[in-house]
Amino acid sequence: MGIRTRGGSLAPGSVVGDGRYRLLAQFGIDERAGAHLWRARDGQLRRDVALTMLVGDPADAEAARLARRTLERAAHAAKFGHPGIARVLDVLSLGSGISSSEGLLGIIVAEWTKGTDLVDLVAERPVEPGAAARMVQALAESVERAHQSGLVLGLDHPQRIRLTPDGRLRLAFPGPLPDATLRDDVKALGAVLYLLLTGRWALPGGPPGIRTAPRSPNGRVLPASSLEPNVPEELSALAVRTVEDGGHGGIRTSAAILKVLEDIAEAAERTQLINPVEPDPDGGVWTTKKPVKDAARRRKLALGVTVLVVAAVGILAWLGMMAISFFQDDPSASGPAVNLADPTPTQQQPPPGQNQDQPRSPAPDPAATGDPVPPAEVTVYNPEGEGDGVANAGRAVDGDPATIWRTDQYRQQFPAFKSGVGLVATFDQPIDLSKVKVTADSPGTTVEIRTADSPDPQLDDTRVVASGTLEDIETELSLQQPASTQYVIVWITQLSSDGDQYVSEFGELQFLPAG
Structure with a gap:
């Protein structure tokens, strides 16, 4: 890939590991740990391998200590096997397979993973959302199995991961950072999903060849759906909620990621199984799908019903007035003349014994609030x-x-x-x-x-x-x-x-x- 190295001896054709491994091509650099990622040829077993080489000064005690921690974690992972993780074949350290003259603090040897570099995969365009979800789902299964065994994988760098020919993401260059945690693996799953959906990396320490994820003024990663409109809201929210530290509703375990991805896949499968509605030969249409709720239509229907009710009440009131007028026109049916200055018949009369001039207490106001206040x-x-x-x-x-x-x-x-x-x-x-x-x-x-x-x-x-x-x-x-x-x-x-x-x-x- 033409990536510049810090060690002049690390070039295609040179050998490391006491002359056993011949370097073929470099596939990335994880600057956080000085880890150079190479494809090499094992001269003894005549097979290609993946080398994670920790470059540094053997005289630097702190750098040597951190390298030893990474090598120990890689050696522990050698006992774990899963298709989503390249198997660790050997771990070399200073005095045990590495000479101080090589400018290396350690080498992690893993089986070579055929396929496509993750950076190359998104170089031209992001991955289709459905395919991205399936890829991350397979990787999340690997992480969940490893975490159940107490292992930290260290996949929070895109150049450590490759896409296999059968469409699965695989950790190709094992070697977690000395202080990496289970949470870092989970955040990496969100970052990988974000990368596949947008072509941008959402965690610190990414390679120079990948654009970083844009952030809002408050520092949060922008949703993937705001960069790529075809990304479903579910996947967009999953990626951001997994990457972000803290906050309300964050996703912190690979099991939670798997559950969401499985639900998305199940929903997509149900959608694909729904057949289009075919017209009935007799001109009718049938469907087993629940009608979609149309709020505007329901409001119009409610308004129409209201108008009809009001009109009906008006007609009935008019008929009642006509009947009253008819009987009042009949002298035999009429009562005493009504004085318009008298209190109206609906006015409440005082009870017996109460002074008519005595003021009555006003009825309590049922509304305990004022007029609505419009917001600015x-x-x-x-x-x-x-x-x-x-x-x-x-x-x-x-x-x-x-x-x-x-x-x-x-x-x-x-x-x-x-x-x-x-x-x-x-x-x-x-x-x-x-x-x-x-x-x-x-x-x-x-x-x-x-x-x-x-x-x-x-x-x-x-x-x-x-x-x-x-x-x-x-x-x-x-x-x-x-x-x-x-x-x-x-x-x-x-x-x-x-x-x-x-x-x-x-x-x-x-x-x-x-x-």
Whole structure:
């Protein structure tokens, strides 16, 4: 690959390991450990091998100590066998297969893995999302098996991994860093998935030939779907949640990655098995698929029914007035003349014994809130990425329930791919929030009302002041006591389901202060 080495003796044709291994071609450098990755020829067994050579000064005690730690971990891994990991054949150290004149601190010898370099694989274009998911799923199985045995693999560098001819990712150059952890392996799985989907590496210490993943102003890795629109939201969220340190809803084990990838594969398989609906020979159409919910159509239908009901009530009222007029025109049926200055018949008369001039106490006001306060701004709140329907967030407070803000469609319920998503409303000045009225056609959606001290806080820094599940078109979520706040988050923790799809929407949000 023409990668420059730091050691002048490390060049194609030279020999290392007491003359046993002849170097053929270099496949990368992991600068973090001074590890040079080579394909070589074993002169004794006449086979190609993969060499991870630790370059350094033997007189540097600290460098020698770190190298010994890497060699020890590699030797321990030699007892482990799995198709996704190149088998370690030998481990050479200073005085045991390596002379101090070679400028090496150690060599890890592994079986050679035929196939394609990962950097070359994404050089022209990213990998199709379905294929990328299958590749990482196979690699995750290897990591899970190794972790169950207490082994750290050290695959957090793209040039250590190769794609085999049968389409599986394989750790081709074993040799974990001295301080590598199980968590580093898990983050590497997310970084590999991100690389396949976008052609960019999302962890520090990547090779110069690969672009680094872009980050938002707050330092988070941008979602893969924002770089490649054809990437499903599930895969995009999986990659970012695996790579990121800490945060709410992060993925920290290879078993969790495997579960998500298996669910994605199962959903994709179900989608492929659904046959297109064929027209009936008699002109009818049949289907076993559940009808897709159309919120706009349901709103129009509800409006039409409402208009019909109002018209029917009006007609009945008119007929009643005509009947009354008919009987009042009959002198035999008429009662005493009605004085328009008298109190109306519907006016409540005082009970016997009460002075008619005595003022009565006003009836209590059932509404404990004032008029809705419109926010100055509404934006999508998603601490784990870019968010859903960013361009349409303002529709939730435009005064028209027919215009909606909608989440992305998911194949799995929260929190499989993210912990939630929502909207944050910012007010010009703090309000004494008493309740939030939600107009939405998303039954089963679970909502939390949260308050915050800034418009873009971490979820753990917000406070839950009310919660509930949307069942009707209009739902009021009341606070136990008013909360003074300038930032209100309407946070969806469970989406409305429609068959194997999950999506929620808001037609209108109203923020009511204490009256």
